[in-house]
Amino acid sequence: MAIHVQESHAPSAAPARRGRRKRDVRAPRSGRLPGQRWYTPYLFPLPALILFGVFFAWPAITAIQLSFFDWDAISEPVFVGAGNFARLMSDDRFWTGLGNSLLFLVGMFPLLVVIPLLLAVLVNQRLPGIKTFRMLYYLPVVTSMVAVGVAWEYVFNQQGVLNWILTGFGVLDQPIQYLLDPVWALPALVLVEGWKSMGVFMMIYLAGLQTIPTNLYEAAKVDGASAWHRLRHITVPLIVPYIAVTLTMEMLEAMQVFTSVYVMTQGGPQDSTLTLGYYIWSAAFQKYDMGYASAMGLVLWVLLILMALANYRITKGRTVTP
Amino acid sequence: MTPKLAFWLRRAGMYVLLTAIALVFVGPFLILLSAAFKPAGQAVFSFPPDVIPRPPVLTWVKEAWxxxxxxxxxxxxxxxxxxxxxxxxxxxxxxxxxxxxxxxxxxxxxxxxxxxxxxxxxxxxxxxxxxxxxxxxxxxxxxxxxxxxxxxxxxxxxxxxxxxxxxxxxxxxxxxxxxxxxxxxxxxxxxxxxxxxxxxxxxxxxxxxxxxxxxxxxxxxxxxxxxxxxxxxxxxxxxxxxxxxxxxxxxxxxxxxxxxxxxxxxxxxxxxxxxxx
CATH class of the missing domain: 1.10.3720.10 (MetI-like)
Known part of the structure; x- marks a missing residue:
């Protein structure tokens, strides 16, 4: 582009001069310098581009193709047109999975978007040893979901610590087998998923909080604003750009819940924890229903993009800079 | 109440809160840790929880290994x-x-x-x-x-x-x-x-x-x-x-x-x- 415009404006300039003027006048930060070959900027990203082509672009195209076929991974794929999508519309388990994934989305919202902000405010104080607390709150993030799943199975055990606390405080009359109860299994998994990722979201908010000038709070304090008012009128408005980030991350994460389900409930009892992610995996790798799994994957993909766009539209323009 | 006492009380309360929350994040791992070293005769689950292994044993580490x-x-x-x-x-x-x-x-x-x-x-x-x-x-x-x-x-x-x-x-x-x-x-x-x-x-x-x-x-x-x-x-x-x-x-x-x-x-x-x- 730049070269084209330049040529039309200075057609009579000597070639050597033209080259220099192009850099000096039009694009002072232009990259190519004498001695640099034209292909140099393309060599550096080459490994990344090859990986992109092989492990992102090619599979994405494969997924779109496959979603129009019926294929059991052994015999020849059969073209079924929009058949997989029609099937999906009338598949109760698909809708159960979608519904459960949306329940994760809603359930994890307070755990990942709201509470971590409060945690961040808490650990943003200047106190001796505060870094240790930050680290402890972050601990579940660095451990594998498998390990977390095992640990929480112990917590959820009928004779486990959660039942002891809840019966002890009189919240429950009887211990509950959380993971075997169609009502409690999903909330239990929401709790585990939220608990595991809270640290990440807390750290994002903490990074945001540390960009807020402390004199804002001091001024508010002098004016007699309470802690709640300072949170409501200084912290929250200034943290909105970060909420946009955490909200998008929360949606992506909630809609893709898989490992906790795989480790703790396998979608049961009675499909009560069957998430879209788990159903897609199960259709592909347990039932070898490749075309159908691809079609569901595409639907999930479109959903995620729509959610990200909606989130962008909602939070855009609400950005406040201090 | 002197301002100094109020300051220390508030600070102590803050640490209690911070520690209670820390327990929520670390607790499940502590339960694992406790179970990992309990001898065969000691129940893993009980009301009230019995978390200290008596005595701690390496049997289970070896078995998992x-x-x-x-x-x-x-x-x-x-x-x-x-x-x-x-x-x-x-x-x-x-x-x-x-x-x-x-x-x-x-x-x-x-x-x-x-x-x-x-x-x-x-x-x-x-x-x-x-x-x-x-x-x-x-x-x-x-x-x-x-x-x-x-x-x-x-x-x-x-x-x-x-x-x-x-x-x-x-x-x-x-x-x-x-x-x-x-x-x-x-x-x-x-x-x-x-x-x-x-x-x-x-x-x-x-x-x-x-x-x-x-x-x-x-x-x-x-x-x-x-x-x-x-x-x-x-x-x-x-x-x-x-x-x-x-x-x-x-x-x-x-x-x-x-x-x-x-x-x-x-x-x-x-x-x-x-x-x-």
């Missing part, structure tokens, strides 16, 4: 981390350098291609990527586990951000001195990005050590399992004692927890850069 080929899995995870983390950082840095500091045709195209991978979530890509990997003959191989994990949009963005902050004059000076672009990359850009590289190293270590879904899909041969997959395998072995499973799980998270504790001071800085980027 031998029920599954534990050392093999640990070694596999070390190999995956050792190969994937440096390579993904180099791939990201190579891609980020021209994006940050050169102008060329197609730059935006490359940028948006990388950006788009953020919207191709792993869950959706699982099956088609597995099919591609199978077609390439990489199913059930170390390469099949490793290669798809080497492209990181996060890494490329973070490094592009960092490289863009390197003053133009420094690079131009190196160029006038006749420095090859690759030498500039290696001797100017990478040293300038050291804090970012540390962060990518930390996050890379954690994510590779904990990787589970992709290895599970690619690998049939359990001899190549990373440790997280090994634990899930241990959980599936019938007759595994809850204490033994707890012991196996504790050992599996120990390396990454220790690594994190040593490196944690870099994490907040990294978050700051990442969110800005």
């Amino acid at each position: 031998t029920t599954i080929p534990y050392p093999t899995y640990l070694l596999n995870s070390v190999v995956y981390v050792g190969v994937m983390v440096p390579v993904y950082i180099i791939v990201s840095a190579l891609c980020a350098y021209p994006l940050a500091q050169m102008n060329f045709r197609g730059k935006n195209l490359i940028f948006f291609a990388i950006l788009s991978t953020m919207f191709l979530p792993g869950e959706v890509m699982l099956l088609p990527r597995f099919l591609v990997v199978s077609q390439l003959g990489l199913a059930d191989t170390y390469a099949g586990v490793i290669l798809p994990g080497l492209l990181s949009a996060f890494g490329i963005f973070l490094l592009r951000q960092t490289f863009a902050g390197v003053p133009r004059e420094v690079i131009d000076a190196a160029r006038t001195d006749g420095c090859h672009e690759l030498r500039i990359f290696w001797h100017v850009m990478l040293p300038a990005a050291r804090p970012t590289l540390a962060i990518l190293g930390i996050f890379g270590f954690i994510s590779v050590w904990n990787s589970f879904i992709w290895p599970m899909v690619v690998l049939k041969d359990s001899a190549m399992y990373p440790i997280a997959l090994g634990i899930s395998y241990l959980a599936g072995v019938t007759g595994t004692d809850v204490r033994s499973l707890a012991a196996g799980t504790v050992i599996s998270i120990l390396p990454v927890v220790i690594f994190f504790m040593i490196m944690q001071r870099h994490v907040l800085e990294g978050m700051r850069g990442a969110v800005k980027g």
